[in-house]
Amino acid sequence: MWDSETESVGGGRDYCNGGGGGGGLSSTNKPRVETDGFEQRGQSWYVATDIPSDLSVQIQDVGFHLHKYPLLSRSGKMNRVIYESREIELNKVALDDLPGGPEAFELAAKFCYGVAVDLSATNISGLRCAAEYLEMTEDLEEGNLIFKTEAFLSYVVLSSWRDSIVVLKSCEKLSPWAENLQIVRRCSESIAWKACANPKGIKWQYTGRPARSVSSPKWNDMKDSSPSRNGTPVPSDWWFEDVSILRIDHFVRVITAIKVKGMRYELIGAAITHYANKWLPNLAKDGGDGGGDGVGGGGDSWQKGGGLHMIIAAGNNKDESFLPAAMQAKDQRMIVESLISIIPPQRDCVSCSFLLRLLKTANMSKVAPALVTELEKRVGMQLEQAALADLLIPCYSKSEGLMYDVDLVQRLLEHFLVQEQTEGSSPSRQSFSEMKMYDGAQRGVNLSAKLRVARLLDGYLTEVSRDRNLSLTKFQVLAEALPESSRSCHDGLYRAVDSYLKAHPTLTEHERKRLCRVMDCQKLSIDACMHAAQNERLPLRIVVQVLFSEQVKISNAIANTSLKDDGESHYQPLVSNRKTLLEGTPQSFQEGWASAKKDINTLKFELESVKAKYSELQNDMDTLQRQFDKITKVKQTTTSSGSAWSSGWKKLSKLTKVTETNDVGSHVANADVIKKAPRRWRNSIS
Template sequence: MACMKLGSKNDAFQRKGQAWFCTTGLPSDITVEVGEMSFHLHKFPLLSRSAVLEKLIAEAEEGENGTVVTLDDLPGGSKTFELVAKFCYGVKLELTAANVVFLRCAAEHLEMTEDYGEGNLIHQTETFLNQVALKSWKDSLRALQSCDDIVSFADQLQITKRCVESLAVKANTDPNLFGWPVIERGGPMQSPGGSVLWNGISTGAIPKNSSSDWWYDDASTLSFHLYKRLISAMDARGMRAEIVSGSIAYYAKRYLPGLNRRQGSNDAGSRVGPSCLTSPPSEEEQKLLVEEIEQLLPVQKGLVSAKFLFGLLRTAMILRADPNCISHLEKRVGMQLDQANLEDLLIPNFSHSMETLYNVDCVERILEHFLAMDQAAGDASPCSIDDGQLMGSPSITPITMVAKLIDGYLAEVAPDINLKLPKFQALAAAVPEFARPLDDGLYRAIDIYLKSHPWLSESEREQLCRLMDCQKLSLEACTHAAQNERLPLRIIVQVLFFEQLQLRNSIAGCFLVSENLDGSRQLRGNMGGSNEGGWATAVRENQVLKVGMDSMRMRVSELEKECSTMRQEIENLGRVKGSSAWGNVSKKFGLGLKLKSQMCSAQEESVSNQSNGVSGKAEKVKAKRGKLKKNV
C-alpha cells in the first residue's frame, strides 16, 4: 500500500487509559474530548492549524481543569483526531489509503485550510488522494471501503464518487495493456524476457494474462450500497452486461450461503464465490439482499446461468422474500427454462399449507412464462401430422428441450401420493402437443403415477391416458404398454393397432432401402466399378439384410401369437351368452369386440402377406447375389 510521510519530529504522545498526553515538557493548557477519549494538549499548535479549534478555544471558559473543548461528530472519532493532533505538532505520521479519507473529512470538518499554514492537512490529504491513492486499483478500493463508516461526509466532498469512478475505469480496462503489476493482487511475476516496467525499471518479466472477472473478488468485499454504486458506474461506462451480471452473481454467492449448496464447479456465468464467511449475514439481511440483487440484475436472457437463478428463487422462497421479488424471479427463470436441468426444477415446498413434496405450482407458472415468451418470439414450429403419421420431426429447439424436461419432472413428482390428478394433468397438458416428437417420456410419467395411485377409477385412468398420443410412442414403448396391466383395455387396443402400423411401415421402409441398394449397385457395375469391391459390398449388405429380416420374422411371429390369443379370448367371451358378465361386457364393448375381431383378421392377413413379401424379397436378393457371384 502506497503511503506519504508527514512531519519530522519524534512521537511525543503517550496514552494512559482513556487519555492521551503530550510529553513535550510543557504543562497542558487545554483538554480536547472526542468521544470517550481525552487529549491533554497545548492551545497554540491546535489554533494555528484549525479555524474551528481556534474558535472553540476562544469561546471556551477556563475551568478548574483548564480549558476543555468537546468535538462532536468528528469524522473518524478519536483515532482520527490522534493523527490530526500529531500533524498539528509536526510529529511523524504516514498518510495511507486506509486513513486518508478519514483525515480528509476531519480536516474539512476542522477547516484546516491554507489560511492556517502552508501545506495544511486539507492540501496534503487532497494531494495524496488524487495523485497516489486514486492511481492504484488496490488503494482506490481501500479508500472506498473506508468511506463506508463516514459516507455522508465522504459524499459531501465527492470522495466516494471519485473512488467509484476510479475503480470503474480500471475494471473496464484490460490490465494487460498496462503491464504487471497494475492490478497488484496476483502472484509473483513469471516468464523472464518481457518488457514490464516497475517504477520505470525493466523487471525482465511479463504479466500473467488476466480474464475479465479479475476484479470480482475485490469488489465483493464492499458493502452492498457501495457495491451497487460501483456496478452502476461500470454500467454507465459501457461495461458488457454479462461481465456485470457475473460480478453480481459472485457477490450473491458470497453473502447468500444457500446459493453455494448446489453450485457445480463449472457453473456458467461466473466463478464460484467463497463457500463460507467469518460472520454470515442474518436471515433478515439475506432477505433484503435477495430483493436488492433481483433488482440489480439486468433483465436480458442468458447473462447468468439458469442454475444461479433457480438457486436465487429457492433462497427467496426459504427467506420468505417479497412476493413481487419471487414473481420477478419466476419470470427470469422462465426466460431460460430451456437451459435448466431436472435438479433445478425440484424446488421443495416451503409452505405449510401445501401437502405436496415439491412446488408443482411454481414450476407450472415458470412453464407459462416460458411458453408466453416462446410464442412472442415466434419460435414455435409445430410439425404437420397426416393420416396418423408424423410427417416431420422437429429439430432440437428450446421448446422441445423444455417438453423433455417437464416430462422428466412429471416422472419425478408422480410418486407423491398427495399430488392430485388435476394438478398432474394440468402440468402435463400445458406442454403443446407439437413440442413432443415422442410421447415416451410422458408415458413413463403416467405409468409411474398410475402405479403410485392404484385407487384411481377406470374413468380417471382413461382420462389420464388421453394426455398421450399412442401414435407418438416408439416400438419399445408400445411393447411395454401392450403388456402393462395398469393401462385401461381401450388404451392397450389402440397401442397394439398403432404398433402394428409402425411395424408395417418399418418393413416397407426396409424393402425400399434394399431396392435402392440393388439399383445403386447395378449403376456402379454399369459405370465400370471393380467386381471385387462390388462383391465385398454385396456380402456386407447381405449380412445386414439377413439380420434385419430375421428380426422382422421374430416380431411378425410374436404379433401372430398375440392376435391368436386375443381372438381366442373373444370367442370364449362369446360362449357366455345370457350371463350377467356377458351383458356388461357386450354393453360396454359390444361394438369394440366386433372391431377387434375384424382388426385381428386384417392384421393376420397383413402379417401373412408381409411374411410372404419378405420371403419373396429374400429370394430375389439371393438370385441377384448368385448372378453377381457368377460374374465374378
C-alpha cells in the first residue's frame, strides 16, 4: 500500500533508445547512462555522470543539460521535436509552455534517468500534466510516468481530504491541462463526497491542539463512530476554512458538487458567506457574519483554532497569493459574480445582512446588471431581516450627487411587495378550512413583515433626509412606497419629515405642506403631537391638524372612560395632558389658533343668519303656493261668461264711468261707491 504522503517511483538505471512510437529509433542497441542524480549549478541542472551531455533543454529561465536517449526512450514529445526537426544535429530544445514549469520537468527527467522520484500531493498535479505534455505513455515503455502519476492520483490523493485540497489548490497554475485531464473534476467530487459524509462516522484527528504529524481523516476506516479522539464533537462547518483557500472557479466547482450530493442549503450558504468574508476585503470591513452564519453551534469553530485547516497550513504550502491583499478589481468582480450565481435559491440560506453587503460590493465592482438584479430580488425576499446600517449603500453615480442610493432601496421595496403579494396568493390545493387557516396565519406573517420593513424604511428616511441633494420628490415617493396598512404609528415618518425640514430650510410653504402629506396626524403618539405643536418648522395648518386630532383623541378617550367608570378621576389626567399640550404651544401659534377660532365663530354666525333667511323665504313660498292653489279652484267654479279676473275688471270700468258722470255735489255718495268698489274687487280676486 502506498504511503498517503509520498511515493517513490523510478524506472531502473539502464535506458535504451528503443521503445517505438513518435518516430523513435528502432535500433536494438541500448546505450546506458549511469548517474547518481542531478546537481544544480546556478540556473542550470547537470546529470552527475562521466558521459558529456548532448542535449540542452531550456524551460523558462532554467536550463537542463541532459542526454538524448533517456528522454527519447520515454517521451514521444521529445522524439518528434528531435527527429522531425530540420536541423541535422539538434542539441538545444526550448519547452517554455510545459505545464508545471522547471520543477515538473526536473522530476520527469529524473524519472527518465531512473532516479527515485517522491510523489506527493504538492507535486503530483504538475508532474501528471508534464507527463501528458511529454507524451510519456505506455506505448513507449510499460510503467511510464503517465501510468504512475495517474495511479497515485486515483488511489492515494482522492482517498485523502487533505491531499485532495492541496492538489486542487495546485491546479490553479495548470490550466487548461488540469481541466482537460479531469484532475479538477475528480478532486472537487472527492472533496464534496467527504464534506457531505456524516461527521459522526468519521475517524479523524480533529485538532484543537497542534498536530505532531501531518495527517488526514481516515476516510477508509468508518468503523469507529466516535466523533473525535478527544471526545470533542465534530462541528458541521469543519470544512469551511479548507475549501476557502481555493480559487473562486475551483470553489464554485466544489460547491456545485456539494449541491448535487444534497447538503443542507444553510450549510452551503454559510460556506459561501465564509468564503466571501475572506476574499472580499470591503465585505469583511463592513462586519462579517463569521464562517458559520446560520449554522447551529459550530459556526465559529474555525476561529477557535480547531479543524483540518490547521493540518493543511502545517504543510509546505508557501503560496500566499490567495490572500485578499493581492486582489485586483477584475478578480474581485469575478468573485462577486461567481458567488451570486451559486447562492442557493432557498429564502434563508444566507442572511439579509450578507446579501446587502454583497450588493454594496457588487455595485462598487460594477458587476453585470443581470446579476445585480437577481441579487436585489434575493434581498427583497427577506428585506424584513435587514439592518439599517447595511441598507445605507453609497450612491456610485456621480450625476445625481447623492450620498446614498435611494433608487436602489426603492427597487428593494418593490421586490419585497411583489414577493409579499406572491406569497399571499401561493396556496392552491387546499380545502376551504385549511385555506382559511392559512390565510389568517399568512396575513399575520405578512403584516408583521410589513411593520418591520416600515420601521426600517422610516429609519432609512431619517438618515437620507440629511442629504441636501435629496429631492422632495424622491423623499415623498420613497415614504409612500408602502401601503397604508404597513404603519400603525407615524412617529417614524414624522421624525424623517422633521429631519428633512431641518436639512432643507429653503423649502417654500407649498413644498412644506406637500412634504407633510406623507404622514397622518391622527396616527401620531402623544409625545410626537407635543413635539409637533412646538415645531416651528411645520406649516401652521399641520400644527392645527395635530392639535385638532389630539383633541379628538382626548374626547374619544374621555367618552370611552366615562362609559366604563362613573368616577371623574379616570379621565382627569387626559384633561391635564391637553392643558399641558396647549400651554407648551408657542405664542405665535396660540395667536394664530385664537384668530382661527374667531373666524370660525364668525362663519358660524353668518351661517345661522343665512339659515334664518332661508326659513323666512320658505314660509313666503308656502303662502304663495297656497294662494295659487285657491285661485286654481276659483277658476274651476266660475261661469262661462268669464273668469273672476274679467268680471272684476268690468265692474271696475263701470265704476269709473259712473264717477265721471256724477255731480261734484254728490261727492260723498260717490266716495262711498268708490270705497265699496275696491273691496268688491278684492273679494273677487280672493
